[in-house]
Amino acid sequence: MRNDSVQDVQSKKPAKDDIALPRLGFLGMLRWAWRQLTSMRTALFLLLLLAVAAVPGSLFPQRPSNPSNVTQYLADHPTSGPILDWFKLFDVYSSPWFAAIYLLLFTSLVGCVLPRAKIHWKAMRSAPPRTPKRLSRLAEYGTVEIPAGSGVDAAQAVKDAAAVLKARRYRVDVRDLDTDRPSVGAEIGFLKEVGNLVFHISILGVLASVAYSGLAGYSGQRIVVEGETFVNTLVGYDTFTPGAYFNSDRLSPYSVQLDKLAVTYDRESPGHYGQPIDFTASLTTKSGPDAPAKKQVLKVNDPVALGGTNIYLVGNGYAPVVTVKDSKGNIAFQGPVVTIPTDGAYTSLMVIKVPDAKPNQLGFVGFFLPTALLDKTTGVTYGSDPDPINPQLNLNAYTGDLGLDNGIPRNVYTLDTSKLKQINGRDMKAGGIVLAPGQSYSLPEHNGTISFDGIKRYAALDIRHDPGQNFVLIFAVLALAGLMASLFMNRRRVWIRTGNHPDGRTMVEFGLLARGEDHRLAGESAAIDKALHAKWLVPVDTPVQDGKQTPTIQPDAGQRVTVSSKDQ
Amino acid sequence: MPGINAGFALLSQQFMFMAGVAYAVAFGAYAWDLVAYSKLMRRGLALESAAAADSVAAARLVGVGSAGSIGQDLGAGPEDRGVRPSSKVHAGSDGITAGDSMKYGPEKRRAARVAVALTVLAAVVHGLAVVFRGIGAGRAPWGNMYEFCTTGGFTVTLIFLLVLTRRDLRFLGTFIIGLVLIMITYASLEAWTPAGHLVPALQSYWLIIHVSIAVMSSALFTMTFAMSVLQLFQSRREASLASGKRDKALVMRLVPNALSLENMSYRINGIAFVGWTLTLMFGSIWAEKAWGRFWGWDTKEVWTFVIWVVYAGYLHARATRGWTGTRAAWLSIAGYLCVVFNFTIVNVFFSGLHSYAGVGS
Ligand code: HEM
Numbered sequence: 001m002r003n004d005s006v007q008d009v010q011s012k013k014p015a016k017d018d019i020a021l022p023r024l025g026f027l028g029m030l031r032w033a034w035r036q037l038t039s040m041r042t043a044l045f046l047l048l049l050l051a052v053a054a055v056p057g058s059l060f061p062q063r064p065s066n067p068s069n070v071t072q073y074l075a076d077h078p079t080s081g082p083i084l085d086w087f088k089l090f091d092v093y094s095s096p097w098f099a100a101i102y103l104l105l106f107t108s109l110v111g112c113v114l115p116r117a118k119i120h121w122k123a124m125r126s127a128p129p130r131t132p133k134r135l136s137r138l139a140e141y142g143t144v145e146i147p148a149g150s151g152v153d154a155a156q157a158v159k160d161a162a163a164v165l166k167a168r169r170y171r172v173d174v175r176d177l178d179t180d181r182p183s184v185g186a187e188i189g190f191l192k193e194v195g196n197l198v199f200h201i202s203i204l205g206v207l208a209s210v211a212y213s214g215l216a217g218y219s220g221q222r223i224v225v226e227g228e229t230f231v232n233t234l235v236g237y238d239t240f241t242p243g244a245y246f247n248s249d250r251l252s253p254y255s256v257q258l259d260k261l262a263v264t265y266d267r268e269s270p271g272h273y274g275q276p277i278d279f280t281a282s283l284t285t286k287s288g289p290d291a292p293a294k295k296q297v298l299k300v301n302d303p304v305a306l307g308g309t310n311i312y313l314v315g316n317g318y319a320p321v322v323t324v325k326d327s328k329g330n331i332a333f334q335g336p337v338v339t340i341p342t343d344g345a346y347t348s349l350m351v352i353k354v355p356d357a358k359p360n361q362l363g364f365v366g367f368f369l370p371t372a373l374l375d376k377t378t379g380v381t382y383g384s385d386p387d388p389i390n391p392q393l394n395l396n397a398y399t400g401d402l403g404l405d406n407g408i409p410r411n412v413y414t415l416d417t418s419k420l421k422q423i424n425g426r427d428m429k430a431g432g433i434v435l436a437p438g439q440s441y442s443l444p445e446h447n448g449t450i451s452f453d454g455i456k457r458y459a460a461l462d463i464r465h466d467p468g469q470n471f472v473l474i475f476a477v478l479a480l481a482g483l484m485a486s487l488f489m490n491r492r493r494v495w496i497r498t499g500n501h502p503d504g505r506t507m508v509e510f511g512l513l514a515r516g517e518d519h520r521l522a523g524e525s526a527a528i529d530k531a532l533h534a535k536w537l538v539p540v541d542t543p544v545q546d547g548k549q550t551p552t553i554q555p556d557a558g559q560r561v562t563v564s565s566k567d568q
Numbered sequence: 569m570p571g572i573n574a575g576f577a578l579l580s581q582q583f584m585f586m587a588g589v590a591y592a593v594a595f596g597a598y599a600w601d602l603v604a605y606s607k608l609m610r611r612g613l614a615l616e617s618a619a620a621a622d623s624v625a626a627a628r629l630v631g632v633g634s635a636g637s638i639g640q641d642l643g644a645g646p647e648d649r650g651v652r653p654s655s656k657v658h659a660g661s662d663g664i665t666a667g668d669s670m671k672y673g674p675e676k677r678r679a680a681r682v683a684v685a686l687t688v689l690a691a692v693v694h695g696l697a698v699v700f701r702g703i704g705a706g707r708a709p710w711g712n713m714y715e716f717c718t719t720g721g722f723t724v725t726l727i728f729l730l731v732l733t734r735r736d737l738r739f740l741g742t743f744i745i746g747l748v749l750i751m752i753t754y755a756s757l758e759a760w761t762p763a764g765h766l767v768p769a770l771q772s773y774w775l776i777i778h779v780s781i782a783v784m785s786s787a788l789f790t791m792t793f794a795m796s797v798l799q800l801f802q803s804r805r806e807a808s809l810a811s812g813k814r815d816k817a818l819v820m821r822l823v824p825n826a827l828s829l830e831n832m833s834y835r836i837n838g839i840a841f842v843g844w845t846l847t848l849m850f851g852s853i854w855a856e857k858a859w860g861r862f863w864g865w866d867t868k869e870v871w872t873f874v875i876w877v878v879y880a881g882y883l884h885a886r887a888t889r890g891w892t893g894t895r896a897a898w899l900s901i902a903g904y905l906c907v908v909f910n911f912t913i914v915n916v917f918f919s920g921l922h923s924y925a926g927v928g929s
Contacts, residue, residue, distance in 0.1 A: 040888040048899075051877040051906075058870040058918060065864055203899050210863070219860070268572045271762035279768050300768035301858045312860035462860040469862055476849050483845060487838040488882075517886075519835060521802055 037104070038111030046105040055102050057092035060084065064091070069114070106204060113200045120193045128185035131495045135481055135511030138495075140525035141512075146536045148504025157498040157536070158504050159180040165494060183497035185346065190514075195485025196477055201347045205475030218242040218250075221532040225336045225458040227318045229257040232307060233461070252307030254291075257284040261316060265387055274385055281313055281459050297503040298459075308465055315460030317341045320368050320393060323440075326357035326448040333357075336456045339368045340413055341390025346370050347383035350395070351415045353402055359531075361402045361446060363415045366395030366433070381434075393452050395433040397424040397443055423447060491515040493523060496532075508532060577704030577763035581594040582822030583697035584718060584752060590690030591749045597683030598741030602819050609818040611924075625792040639677035642648045644807040670824055670832060687745060691725045694752070698722050705763040708776045713915055720911075721748040724787040731791065735832075739822045743794045766778045774854035778847060785843030786907050789879075792833035792840065793904035799829040803894060807815050830893060833900060834886055848872055867918040878903040908914065 024032060036042055061069035070090045088095030135141055145154050152160065155177055162172045162184040170186035172411045220237035222230050230236050232254050232290040264278035281298040285306055296304050303310040319336035326332045334352045338349035352364040371385035372392035381394065398420035423444050426432040430444040440451030496510040510528060533540045698719050710719045723791040728744045731737055766775070803826035807816055815821075823829070851872060856862040863869060882899040885891035 041891070044884045044888050044891060047877055047881040047884060051874045051881065054870055054874050054877070057865055058867040058914070062865060065866065094702065262580075266765050268764055269764035275765070275767065277765040277773075278766065301772040301774075301854075303857065303860065309858065312858075314860065464860050466861075469856065472862065473853075480842070480845055480849065484842055487842065504673035517831070517834065521829065 005202050011277060017081075034111060037108050038115075040112075040187075042107070043108050043112060046101060046108060050101050050105060053098050054092070056089050060089045060092075062090060062092065064094070077373035105205060108297070109200055109204060113197055115198050116193075118439060120190070120197065123193075126192050128171065128187040128472060128493060131175065131183040131185050131497055135497060135509050136496055138511030138513050139508070140512035140521055142525060142529045143538065144508040144510075144532045144538055145220070145501075145504040145539060146508065147502075150506070150536065152504055152506050152536055154180065154498040154500045155182055157508055158184050158496065159393075160535050161496040161498070161508065161510070161532060162186070164528070164535050165496070168528070169416070169533070181497055181499050183362075186494045186496075188492050188494075190491070191485050191490045192516075193486075194488065195482040198482030200482075202475045202479035202482055203247055206472055206479065209468045209471035209475055211468075212471065213466050215243045215510070216245045216468060217464065217466040218246045218464065218467075219464040221314075222461050222463065223315075223338055223458050223462060224258040225338065225457040226258050226260055229255050230461065231255045232309070237463070250308075252309075253288055254307040255286045255289075255468070256306070256311065256460055256461075258282075259284055261459050263316065263386075263457070265385075276385075276386065279316055279340070279459075281311060283356060294437055303563060309463050311466075312462040313459055314462045314465070316366055316552075317458055317460075318346060318370065318388070319456045319458045320350070320391070321453040322352060322393075323453055324352065324354045324357065324362060324364075325450075326354075326362070327360075327446050328358060329448075330358070332362070336458070338413075338458050345384065346386040349413070350393070351413055353404065353412070353415060355404045360399040362401075362443070362447060363398040363402055363417070363420060364395045364433070364450070365398070365415050365417065366393065368393055388455055391437055391455055392404045393433065393435040395424070395435075395450070396426075397433060397447070397450070398422050399445075399447055438441040490518045490520060490524075492518065492521065494528065569838060572706060572763055572765070573704045576700045580697045580700035580763075581756075582703055583693050583700060584756060585696055586696035587690050588752055588756070589747065590686055591752070594683050594690055595661075595685055595742060595745045595749060597679050598738070598745060599739070601677055601679035601683055602742065602822070605677065605822055606819045609821055613815075613818075639817070666692035670737060670828065672736045672794055677738070680741070682740055683745075685733060686739065687725065687729060689727060690745075691722070693721045693726065694718075701763060705765070707766060708780075710779045711766045711770055711775065712761050713759040714761050715754045715761060716779070716783070716911070716915075720783045720786065721751035721755070723783045724748050724751070724790055726735045727784065727787040728791065736897055737791070739798075740791065740794050744791065747790065758874045769858050772854060772857065775856065776849060778850040778854055781843055781850065782847040785840045785847055786911065788836050788840035788843065789904050789907050792837045792900055793812070795829045795833040795836075795906075796900040798823050799833070800894060801895045802826040802829060826893070830897065834896075837879065837882060837900060841876075841883060844876055844879065845874075848876055868910070871914050873908065875903060875906045875910060878906055 036408065057163050061073055063070050073083065073090070077084075084090065088097070092098055113265070118481050125385075129350040132138065146157060158174055158177065165172050165184065165186040168188070170188045171190075172184055174182070174184045182359050187379050189207060190460050218241065220240040222236060222238050224230050232251050234240060234248055259282040262278075262280045262282070263276055266275045266277045267274045283296045283298055283304065284293050284297050285291050285304070287307060298304045298311060298313050300313050303312045305311075317339055318341075319338050321336045322333070325334040333352065333356065337350060339350040341348045346369075347372075348368040350364070350366055351369045352362075354362040354364075367383075369381065369383035369390075369392045370387060371383060371389040372381045372394075373384040373390070381392065398415070398417055400420040403416065403419070422428065424430050424433050433450065435441055435450070435452040437452055437454055440449055443447050491514070493513045493515070494508045494510060496508060498506060498508045501507050510525075510532070512521055512525050530540065532538075581763055640688060698709055701715065701718070705711070724744060727750050728737070728740070783832045798820075800816070802820055805815075806826055807818050824832075849871070852862040855864070855866075855869070876901065882896060882903055885899050887898040
């Protein structure tokens with residue numbers, strides 16, 4: 001095939017085109033451009049360009065996977081950042097230039113594959129090419145002589161040879177039976193080219209399925225604290241990213257309750273002490289509002305499939321349960337507060353907003369430490385272990401207008417303290433708020449109380465519906481099969497010609513030709529040689545050295561002359 | 569999950585050290601083989617020239633002339649017949665390059681034999697070290713950089729030895745064993761971590777499948793890289809010999825001609841490319857299980873893709889007029905540099921989902 005495509009390139013530039021070049025006209029120009037685009041050289045160039053173009057996406061943070069890092073990068077690089085952004089270097093894989101490269105590549109691929117498929121289709125249905133005049137010029141060549149008196153004449157020998165080749169799964173075509181030099185042409189390995197075509201088409205299929213995935217699928221995230229239930233409706237999600245073809249009827253109304261999230265830490269190996277080694281979320285699920293409840297287990301690497309979606313466990317953390325009462329003694333806030341772990345010891349950032357506190361709204365910012373340890377020299381407490389061995393809340397309190405009423409959406413995990421009045425803090429007279437479970441604290445200036453009632457864990461769930469991904473898999477497997485056929489199969493032609501020697505012997509010569517790379521051609525030649533000898537019960541006279549030596553050198557040049565002399 | 573066994577982990581370390589020593593000696597033996605061969609050649613040439621000062625040049629010219637008639641298709645022993653379908657005419661051994669079938673020749677290279685024996689010994693010890701690490705950690709021993717390097721190095725040796733049973737690639741010994749030596753030295757000195765459990769994201773049988781295939785493909789790419797580099801040297805040398813210059817790199821007579829190096833590395837690259845395609849596919853399946861999407865352009869995914877595309881380019885190049893030979897060799901080298909980059913710089917310095925410290929927490 002290698003030779004083929006090299007020839008293709010050559011044959012695509014017939015001489016008369018070169019002459020016609022000055023007055024190509026519009027259509028001619030188009031044809032010329034199409035030929036350029038579908039040439040092997042362009043395909044190679046585009047492939048290498050694609051590889052280069054993919055690299056920046058690993059050097060710069062990317063918006064789809066890491067939006068906050070992009071924001072940070074832009075803040076750190078005020079001059080170069082916007083320029084990079086203009087070149088879409090933070091959205092490499094959805095950028096126009098990246099798309100241009102792969103669309104050109106795939107256009108080239110179509111333009112390359114279709115004509116090849118047509119040529120191959122024809123080749124598969126036509127007889128093997130005519131027998132070359134001089135078989136001895138082929139890459140592999142051998143002879144067999146059937147002794148006189150064996151009763152096998154040239155015509156019979158050709159039929160026998162055809163049978164031998166057929167048994168080796170060649171497509172055979174016997175010709176010139178009525179002449180004194182009958183021959184058989186045979187061909188094998190059409191699957192190699194078929195494999196190549198299947199491979200390239202399947203690559204297209206993969207791309208199409210990926211595109212379909214993006215259009216028809218959806219994904220959403222939701223944080224669920226132990227005891228809470230997530231219902232699969234749009235309002236149930238914290239964030240939701242629909243594909244272009246999404247419509248909300250597609251959400252199947254299942255529900256998932258997180259009963260418990262159990263975490264195991266490594267207490268065994270000194271190098272990894274305290275590293276989490278297992279997360280197990282116990283769920284109670286219902287496939288619909290009235291469906292029976294079912295216990296299911298969700299783990300990392302082991303999603304739960306429900307209502308056409310997959311649910312993944314992608315994050316976790318602590319949600320300390322807190323009660324805040326205002327100065328009148330009314331409960332202004334009560335419940336678990338989702339915190340954000342910042343390190344391996346789960347030192348977790350915590351923000352509580354209490355807009356319902358009267359007369360002053362309250363806000364708290366600080367840390368939750370699962371295992372608090374006091375550093376005696378600095379007097380600072382820090383988190384030393386992710387397990388809740390000595391849990392502690394360290395908070396600063398603020399009063400004032402939290403700014404939640406004016407309709408501007410606010411991140412629940414941050415509190416803008418610039419317009420607030422701080423009433424607690426480590427550096428202030430009142431000190432910071434330090435609470436162990438079960439403890440409660442009265443805020444200064446009669447602003448109420450805060451109590452730390454207990455600890456729950458939460459699970460961050462990713463919920464995805466991806467109808468395209470099975471197609472991706474199917475095409476990928478097809479591509480793999482095609483690739484292997486294309487790389488590991490061999491396309492070969494064999495011709496065998498016979499002739500009657502005047503002294504009664506029947507002379508047989510055979511030649512093999514590979515199309516493309518074929519390091520096993522010599523082996524095939526030897527095998528055919530052996531099979532032919534066996535067919536006519538002729539002893540193999542050429543010594544076969546360790547089974548690899550092929551009898552391509554003819555010890556008796558005279559014989560060869562006898563057979564091939566008739567060629568002239 | 570099975571517990572940590574510190575005893576086995578320690579045993580593994582000791583075996584790793586012993587393997588390192590054995591590799592170092594084997595490396596020396598391979599180098600000695602090259603030097604010895606080079607000397608032998610020089611002495612042979614000197615003798616010849618003493619015998620007939622001016623017939624040497626003539627003999628060499630004849631040798632080159634007869635073999636060089638088809639471009640770079642320099643010499644081949646009788647056992648090389650039929651290896652290349654395109655070249656029916658094989659010249660007899662020209663003494664300028666090794667047989668292009670890369671089969672074992674009749675000459676005795678004692679140092680090389682010692683080197684291979686030492687490599688086998690080192691591989692056995694190294695294998696034990698890897699197995700004990702696995703027992704020590706109670707899981708497949710490829711979950712962190714230390715283990716990637718040590719297990720990867722073992723795979724490189726193993727594949728090298730496997731190929732050696734069929735082809736005489738002992739001329740690659742210094743390179744391959746040198747690389748393995750670097751890998752386990754780096755692992756033990758820089759990347760060492762005590763045997764431990766895996767973070768939850770890595771606890772999957774896909775780790776075993778995906779990473780082992782990646783490591784095996786990389787080992788194959790390592791061999792083709794070495795061959796491509798030699799191919800570049802050899803084709804320059806062939807060109808300079810063909811233009812009548814003196815043979816300066818006598819060691820290169822141990823090495824097959826450029827065309828057969830190219831063909832052999834093409835075959836191995838084909839196998840490795842299928843392996844890399846599997847790596848990509850299994851990685852995607854695993855990513856879907858672990859992170860809920862099969863492809864997300866994470867740094868490691870980007871580089872796996874880049875490597876795949878570069879080698880696809882290499883396979884194309886071999887079928888593109890004007891891109892076979894030297895240019896294809898450069899692509900093979902570029903592909904391998906990406907593999908190395910992916911394995912070193914990306915693993916150590918780039919952050920992403922694949923940086924295993926924080927996954928799942
Ligand atoms: C997405 C882009 C492409 C990829 C990933 C790709 C990949 C590959 C791979 C891996 C091979 C080697 C395996 C085999 O022989 O089947 C190959 C072979 C081939 N490709 Fe592509 N290809 C792409 C696009 C194209 C295009 C655009 C063309 C046409 C211009 C093309 C033409 C060929 C041909 C003719 C071969 C056979 C080479 C041989 O006989 O060794 N490919 N391709």
